[in-house]
Amino acid sequence: MDIGALGIYVCLFIGLYFEVFLLISFFEKRPEKKSANLPSHYPSVAILVPCWNKGATLIPTVESLLSMDYPKDKLKVVIIDDGSTDNTFEAAQTFAGHPQVDIFQKQNEGSKYSALNFGLAHSHSDLVGCLDADSFVAKDALLEMVKAFEDETVMAAAPSMKVNHPKNVLELMQSVEYTFGIFYKKMFDNLAAISVLPGPFSIYRRSLFEKIGGFRKAHHTEDMEMAFRMHANGLKLVNVHTAIVYTNVPKTVPALVRQRTRWSRGYLENSRDYSYMYFNPAYGNFGMLVLPFGLIAFLGGLYSAGYALWHIVSYIVTRFTDMWLTHIPPHLPTPSWQWFYINTNMLTFLIIATLCMTLTAVVLGQRIAKTRLSTLSFISYFALFGFVAPLWLARAAWDTVLSRERGWLV
Amino acid sequence: MAWQKYSLAFIITAAIFGTAFYIAQRIDAQRIADIRATEENISIDILSSETQFDLLGSLDCSTIAENPVLSDQLNDLASRLSVAEQNLGSTNKEVIQLKQQYSLLEIKDYLLLQQVSQKCKKVKPVFVLYFYSNAGDCPDCSRTGEELSYLRGEYPGLRVYSFDYNLDLSALRTLVALQKLNGPLPAFVINNRPPVYGFKTIEELQALIPELKTLASSTAATSTSGF
Numbered sequence: 001m002d003i004g005a006l007g008i009y010v011c012l013f014i015g016l017y018f019e020v021f022l023l024i025s026f027f028e029k030r031p032e033k034k035s036a037n038l039p040s041h042y043p044s045v046a047i048l049v050p051c052w053n054k055g056a057t058l059i060p061t062v063e064s065l066l067s068m069d070y071p072k073d074k075l076k077v078v079i080i081d082d083g084s085t086d087n088t089f090e091a092a093q094t095f096a097g098h099p100q101v102d103i104f105q106k107q108n109e110g111s112k113y114s115a116l117n118f119g120l121a122h123s124h125s126d127l128v129g130c131l132d133a134d135s136f137v138a139k140d141a142l143l144e145m146v147k148a149f150e151d152e153t154v155m156a157a158a159p160s161m162k163v164n165h166p167k168n169v170l171e172l173m174q175s176v177e178y179t180f181g182i183f184y185k186k187m188f189d190n191l192a193a194i195s196v197l198p199g200p201f202s203i204y205r206r207s208l209f210e211k212i213g214g215f216r217k218a219h220h221t222e223d224m225e226m227a228f229r230m231h232a233n234g235l236k237l238v239n240v241h242t243a244i245v246y247t248n249v250p251k252t253v254p255a256l257v258r259q260r261t262r263w264s265r266g267y268l269e270n271s272r273d274y275s276y277m278y279f280n281p282a283y284g285n286f287g288m289l290v291l292p293f294g295l296i297a298f299l300g301g302l303y304s305a306g307y308a309l310w311h312i313v314s315y316i317v318t319r320f321t322d323m324w325l326t327h328i329p330p331h332l333p334t335p336s337w338q339w340f341y342i343n344t345n346m347l348t349f350l351i352i353a354t355l356c357m358t359l360t361a362v363v364l365g366q367r368i369a370k371t372r373l374s375t376l377s378f379i380s381y382f383a384l385f386g387f388v389a390p391l392w393l394a395r396a397a398w399d400t401v402l403s404r405e406r407g408w409l410v
Numbered sequence: 411m412a413w414q415k416y417s418l419a420f421i422i423t424a425a426i427f428g429t430a431f432y433i434a435q436r437i438d439a440q441r442i443a444d445i446r447a448t449e450e451n452i453s454i455d456i457l458s459s460e461t462q463f464d465l466l467g468s469l470d471c472s473t474i475a476e477n478p479v480l481s482d483q484l485n486d487l488a489s490r491l492s493v494a495e496q497n498l499g500s501t502n503k504e505v506i507q508l509k510q511q512y513s514l515l516e517i518k519d520y521l522l523l524q525q526v527s528q529k530c531k532k533v534k535p536v537f538v539l540y541f542y543s544n545a546g547d548c549p550d551c552s553r554t555g556e557e558l559s560y561l562r563g564e565y566p567g568l569r570v571y572s573f574d575y576n577l578d579l580s581a582l583r584t585l586v587a588l589q590k591l592n593g594p595l596p597a598f599v600i601n602n603r604p605p606v607y608g609f610k611t612i613e614e615l616q617a618l619i620p621e622l623k624t625l626a627s628s629t630a631a632t633s634t635s636g637f
Contacts, residue, residue, distance in 0.1 A: 013423060016423045020426075021416070021419040024418060024419055285412075289416075322553050322556060325553060325609075326557050326611055328556065336489075340444060341493060344433075344434060346427075346430045346431050349433055349434060350430045353426050353430060
């Protein structure tokens, strides 16, 4: 076995270990079913909607917030136009004079955290939420989230995210990915190791910010840094799988790569800032499992993609060189379908096992979030993800090595 | 910290790895058994042909000439051995043993063909004894293997006997000595003419085998093999 293949086996072992660990967690503590119980009380809630050039989606986003099942006098929507250059502010004016909506305009400071802190300073409520201006909440999402805060120790809660009306293959691919995310975020909750409080509809107890401060720039991933900082301070954050939020996702490969590069880069940079938590039992499963695995998954994904690319390129170069040297006319090899010629080495079975585990996680994610993915979504995911994910992994690694600043808006 | 859960996950993952290893081993063992069975069948076929030849002599050359079918079986066997060598490695004892047996079958088929062609004048075989090495000292050998596979696909009547030059087999050493091979690999002996050494393009190979023109051409190429 060559040393390159040995690395692949190591990556597969770690990947399988992680998936097995999450499955054990699932069977240990299955997610509770949604109950019809209402909250014992209704705390006041302000939902911050920071937006930069979201004129096209701001109105339906705010309308979805205003139509939620929640006492009107307890819910406030705070729109923060973060220096948009399109018609965002005009779109926001649709809600001018609405008793539940406050509208602000500020200069863009190059990252979302400043808009969130601006909103924090201009709102007064027991709970503070945020919602990206291209996401839409289910009617009962806030009720479900508020129930989680009946536990006085809970300081923040993250929802289940689904892709909003996926149509093209890239969106369908992401719909599977998000469903997989629903599963593993719930399992991270079981392990008290949630690693991110996403922009779409995470809710915070206001006293949290008094304890540990407001949002930080954090390499344009303030939602991730906040989760890291909460773990560093021993604060409790949970996942509310029954609170559903629908989000628009990138429709093109360049847009997706830009978004994921920012996320991946944020993970690497925040990991460096909080490196003292790695393999530190004081931070529980977050320090011992989730943080190290995230980094290993990044490096392993990059390594596996590089290994596969090297082999594909080597094969193509060899074929062309052979054809050029031998003068054999171009011809397609005749594939044989006899069992004897099917590749059945150990690696094949391990890849099948990993794919089965992933599929199981996606199916469980479907059950948790009461959603159903189409066959085309699964085909898109298994056919595309392996090709597009290495693009952002490589770009994030490249940017980190060169300390290149790409900004939030690109 | 739930150390028990960490340990249990490790044990289950290791068990999955163990199961994958076991299944792959079982399938490889099945492959070896399959190759061995094929070699035994070919061995019986060769023995049958030799017996048939001894019984009929040159009295019924048409029957003999119409049934030189071992070429296809040997080609198929070569492809299977190539797969087994890729999966298990060229140093695997069972692979080496199977290659030795395969080489012996090739030599026997070659000798039978010589006998038939001497007695039956109608039978004019076109054959190549091809000597290669996959020990890393012959970068052109895999390309030459591709060329011969291509020619075999183009001319189904062409018989190619491939021999791993480094195989530890006394019969092969005798064949090498008889053919007076002393140059670099790859080496070819075409229709018992003096050996030719070194890499050749497909046109050069075709020029070295003018008898190809007498063979029926096929447009369907067959799969390639390192043997």
